[in-house]
Amino acid sequence: MTPPLQARTVPDIVTAPPGPKARAHIEFDHAWTSPSLPRAYPIVPVRGLGCAVEDIDGNVFLDFAAGIAVNSTGHSHPEVVAAIQRQAAELQHFSASDFYLPIYAEAAAELARIAPMRGPNRAFIGNSGAEAVEAGIKLAKYHTKRQNLVAFLGGFHGRTMGAVSLTASKAKYHAHFGPLLPGVYHVPFGNEGLDELERRVFKRLMPGDEFAAVIVEPIQGEGGYVVPEDDFLPRLRELCDRHGILLIADEVQSGAGRTGKMWAIQHWDVEPDIVLTAKGIGSGMPVGAMVARSDLMTWGPGAHGSTYGGNPVALAALLATIGLLEGGLIANAAIRGRELLDALRPLVARHPDLVKDVRGKGLMIGVQFDSGDTAEAVQMQAFDRGLLVLEAGDDCVRMSPPLVVSQAEAATAVRIFTEAVEAVAAHRPEAVAAVEQADERGLAVQGVEAGG
Ligand SMILES: Cc1ncc(COP(=O)(O)O)c(C=O)c1O
Structure with missing residues (x-):
């Protein structure tokens, strides 16, 4: 009999991961699933509760990755589970596109209420972040009758053809898929990009009044949890207004309370015209x-x-999630985020060769290393010790725990992460070689690969 998760210590590594069952499952998976899936490290989860995840061999991990910043209310929050069970027993599907589904309008009204625009607002609801991005592109083009779009280097917006055309975090996302959506112009993220837009793009390539929208992640996610300069988003808003361009905030990763406010853009008091949400808003x-x-x-x-x-x-989960976010989880994200940042920042002074930056807002925390190899080695050392974190950008590790994270869990994460950094600092060649060996055995994928 396996003990219930709430009775386990977190983390609790009982068999060095990946254990025998995980290895067997990974072999099975590799035979049947699309080889395009990036797979950061060999966890095979079977149960979750709060910030704890148990793998197929009975190892318990402390989850500071949250399924790529998705499990905002933690794994299987009882209120979310109850809402899902109630709705599943009543009505599982009735297309809201062609008919009048009550919970759809109710969810749209809630999304309109919490949106970072004064409104009135309306919502189109889909199934994923990429679908939200596609809807944003289509509405911006439809409404402005303009064709061109601006996106930022380092940005990630998804993998459908429109969204991947905006994505510019890794060149491999575009390889062999061209021609991509025409009329997409990329500039550097931050104030440098605004200067480039005015001086190069609008002056030499395409006039500003030919652009439908600028899409921006207020804090870049997959690009490495990059927080822009404080005047960037206000300046971007002003630039858009001057040229009649719509501002689309892609808050798929940074929204749903993760940064200590419902939307990251609210840290800079900027109102977008369109906001995109997914991931944490539905608790998974x-x-x-x-x-x-x-x-x-x-x-x-x-x-x-x-x-x-x-x-x-899904909408029953979304409504329950919004209730929990507003009922205290956003406030918790702000408090725990400050504690985590304060506790992790000394790593830069302690390991100046290795740790280059610790940054973020709320529970969107990025630690930048000297190289992608180091970031990956730290991620693997943390995994071996029972802490799940996830690579991002060229050389970062991101921490994006569930918003239910407690003070004690945050302290445990800092302790294990520090041990992981110290292990890599002490034995860097061996730690990097261990990652390479895991890659060769097909248990992780070489290079900083995690996508999303
Ligand atoms: C900012 C951002 N936009 C869009 C997406 C795409 O979301 P999905 O993977 O649900 O299609 C992601 C996914 O990581 C994201 O981080």
Whole structure:
């Protein structure tokens, strides 16, 4: 009999991971699944509760990756589970695109209420972040009758054809998929990019009034948890207004309370025209949304829709999640985030050759290393000790725990992460070689690979 997760110590490594069952499963997986999946390290999860995840061999991990910043309310939060079970027993599907699904309008009204625009707002609900991005691109083009788009280098917006055309975090995401969406212009993230837009793009390549939208992650996610200069987003807002360009905030990763405010853009008091959400807003159920000011929603019936978008079970999770976020989890994210940043920052002074920066807001924390090899070695050392974190960008490790994380869990994460850094500092060649050996055995993938 396996003891319930709440009775276990977290973390608790009983068999060096990947254990025998995990190895057997990974072999099975490799035979059947698409080789395009990046796979950061060999965890095979079977149960989760709060910030704890148990793998197939009975190891318990402290989850500071949260399924790529998704499990905002923790694994299997009882209120979210109850909402899902209730809705699943009542009505599992009835396409909201073609009919009037009550919970869809209710969720849209909630999303409109919490959006970072004064409103009135409306929402289109889909199944994922990429779908929210596609909806944003389509609405911006439809409403402005302009074709061109601006996105930022280092940005990640998803992998469907429109979204991947905006994505510019790794060149391999574009390889063999061209031609991509035409009329997408990329500039550096931050003030340098704004100067480049005005001086190079609008002056020499395409006038500003030919652009439908600028899409921006207020804090870059997959690009390495990059926080821009404080005047960047206000300046971007002003630039968009000057040229009649819509500002789309992609808050798929940074939203849903993760940074200590409902939306990261609210740290800079900037209102976008359109906000995109997914990941944490559904606590792990597949849901994403594009919320726009009502006056921009000028498209008519048939211009956009989705069979499953706004599935009632996913929306039950979304409504429960919003309640929990506003009921204390956003506040907890702010407090725990400050504690984590304060506790991790000394690593820069302690290991100046290795740790280059510790940054972030709330529970969106990035630690930058001297190289991708070091970041990957630290990630693997943390994994071996029972702490799940995830690589990002060229040389970063991101921490994005569930917003339910406690003070004690945060302290445990700092302790283990520090041990992982120290282990890599003491035995760097061996630690990097261990990652390479794992790669060769097909248990992880070489290079900083985690995507999303
Ligand atoms: C900022 C951002 N936008 C969009 C996406 C795409 O979301 P999904 O993987 O749900 O399609 C991601 C995924 O990581 C993201 O981080």
